[in-house]
Amino acid sequence: MATRSNPVSEAVRQYRYAFGAIFSFSLLINLLMLTGPLFMLQIYDRVLVSRHVETLAALFLLVIGLYAAMALLEVVRARILSRLAARLDNVAGRPAFLRTVLCSGMPADAGRDAVRDLDRVRQFVSSSAMAGLFDMPWLPIYLAIVYLIHPALGLLATAGAVVLLVIALVTDLVTRPLVRQAGSLSGERAAMVESGRRGAEALTGMGMEDAIGRVWDRLNARFVDATARAGDAVGLSAVLSKTFRLFLQSAMLALGAYLAIGGAISAGAMIAASIIMARGLQPVEMAVQNWRHMLGAHDAYSRLKLATSSAPLAAAVALPAPRAALQVDNLSVSPGEGAAATLTGVSLAVECGTALGVIGHSGSGKSTLARALVGVWPAQEGTVMLDGAPLPQWIARGEHVGYLPQDVELMDGTVAENIARFQDAAPDDAVVAAAMAAGCHALILSLPDGYGTRLGGGGRTLSAGQRQRIALARALYGDPFLLVLDEPNSNLDGHGDTALNRAILGAKARGAAVVVVAHRPSALSAMDRLALIENGALTECGPRDVVLKALMRRDKTAAAPRAEAADATGSGAGA
Known part of the structure; x- marks a missing residue:
């Protein structure tokens, strides 16, 4: 028995080495992020004291090289994430599309939004929020450096990090149900739009526009309310985290100044500690600000894995064509x-x-x-x-x-493509034979471009009877x-x-x-x-x-x- 097939999980496993490379790049990038505060430390404690211009020039040239290396690593990391997002779409795009299209026959199928979920996951993977997640594990490095400058500064920075993490956890508890509710209502809105589009003739012919508009207003109001409440919760958390981080930076300066007055640290170390702490907490603040998108992408990924999973299959053998x-x-x-x-x-x-x-x-x-x-x-x-x-x-x-x-639906394509079931290089004689068997060969020849006539979505350019006869030819192909x-x-x-x-x-x-x-x-x-x-x-x-x-x-x-x-x-x- 073969294992359960899931193209999304397989894509993640296939490119796990790329994620390892991103993790390594993130380590180097976060180490190079220390360039600014350490350069400032050297300026205050060495260059200004010694007044050596040669030392300043050498340090400045070194800083240029380090920042150039950091920029290169950032570009490479962003491109890897972008390529990973594209590869994920390449691997899971067809299963997601087929699941979205084919689930229409199952009224309660959860896979009807698989393409939209894939888009959401792809956009998040290629976003700066994803890069921020790879920066978060290196927070202990920044805290360790602050501890090395002075333990009191390290304790204050650690307390600040704990507070920001608590804000993030509270944000998750509050916004997760709201984001899921908004996602469910968004699916209902999309389904209503689609059903309205298909039934547009009846809506217009029987004057139902106002009535169906009121139904839409009620559904849309629930969606907007859930979205607004989720946005309010995330917005409040983002403001709290940003304000607290700014306060914490000032508190670090105040404590550093106190320590510097007592001679425990230098003025350069005071400023460097404040900058290092702020840089270490920045990914946490970014995560709080993007929490709703992170939750949406996580839920979309879970639904996408479920929707694109296929049941375990026994090893298949090509059977002879049925004939009995x-x-x-x-x-x-x-x-x-x-x-x-x-x-x-x-x-x-x-x-x-x-x-x-x-x-x-x-x-x-x-x-x-x-x-x-x-x-x-x-x-x-x-x-x-x-x-x-x-x-x-x-x-x-x-x-x-x-x-x-x-319910006959033809795809957007030519008559011949629809009859041939969109097979590549379908023989013309087989297409014509199917049309003749269905008795619609003359009908097709009467169309503007014959078998090459392009049909709109659903074949709406044809009458219901014409669609049914061409669909019969498709069945006979x-x-x-x-x-x-x-x-x-x-x-x-x-x-x-x-x-x-x-x-x-x-x-x-x-x-x-x-x-x-x-x-x-x-x-x-x-x-x-x-x-x-x-x-x-x-x-x-x-x-x-x-x-x-x-x-x-x-x-x-x-x-x-x-x-x-x-x-x-x-x-x-x-x-």
Whole structure:
């Protein structure tokens, strides 16, 4: 069994040596940060006392070299962090994108903001706040040097560092829940914007703008309030930390002056100790000021790791193309973790060269079955198999499965790219063959640029019927063995219905296993068998005519008591 795969963790492990280099650079940078105070110490205690210009010149040249080295190390460290952020995006970008796009089928999926979380992590890694985190571990070095100057100054600096750390911890306790609440509300806002964009026609056509605007106002007010409270807490902490650090610097000068008056230290040591203490505490103050961004990046990183994790997989072997049957054994499906199953205990089989029609009332579980058959929604219990092999074992599953979802969405690209599923160097003849099989070749040729016509996001430049027919061609591309069509004729006219039935017959003729979810009777003419789904359970399954006759008998039996009741009511009224 392979270990659980996580591209984010793997990227961090892969570049751990780079983090080690940043850690080493940070040590050298913080040592070189002592250049200023030590130079001042030498000026006060040596140059001004000896009045040697040669000593001053030599020290100044040394300072130029040290500052140049520090600047070079700072640039290298910043570039390494920037490259690490870019590499993280390169490694985790595709899994984050796919998670964001594909989680739309799972209503409560936490990965719907994976791309935004990745952006947040990348921006933080390349920021100065990240560099400040690498400077914080060297605070003891600064405190040790202050102790060497005088223990009393060291104790005061240590007490100041403790106070700033307490401010940072209190800031964390106060702002963490607020930042998480703001992040959750931000996701709700984004989801509302997306749902509003998709339903813009209904909103405008029915005059719902004002009503939906009020809903947005309430949600946005909660988001703004949580963000403002988090900002207030961080702002107060930043002011306290900055004010305290300035006070501490003055207190260090006062104590240093007292010690200098007593002859315990020199005037240069007094000033140097104050500067060294201030430089050592600067990363702590920067951390307090950036605490909200740090928490946001930490939470985003945790969500990103969870969202891009994939379950452990057994060593896979390329299987021969399926050619026998689709088998479903005791299948139960839930729309999300913790949600009640919407499909339970379904078992059926579809042999090659046959078509199964799935019928039932709205909400009975038909679309849930269609999604489970192609792996959009994973099985909670039971298995979906092609030629006896569970669906996850098929490495190149996409080559063997064609799927037309109920809600058709085409991608921003050309018609040909959409039909070819955006495969690189897709053969033109295969694209045209799929379009002809779907009966939409003439339709495509009538578009401004034919197969090269570029579609907007979602294919909104086409009518609903045109999108559905091109999506059918996409499902048929490559002659997949399993063809699952969910309400494939919901937007088709009579000509489209004829083309659909012809496509289903063609798929059966080449040996495909076809499953069609349908409401309209016209889609059932090409079916060999029917399955009736009621309340998430399979209640009837058999030859088409047998199932239809059984349903007619059941409808007549159910209608008889209603007719008798109506007659009795009529007789009573007549009397």
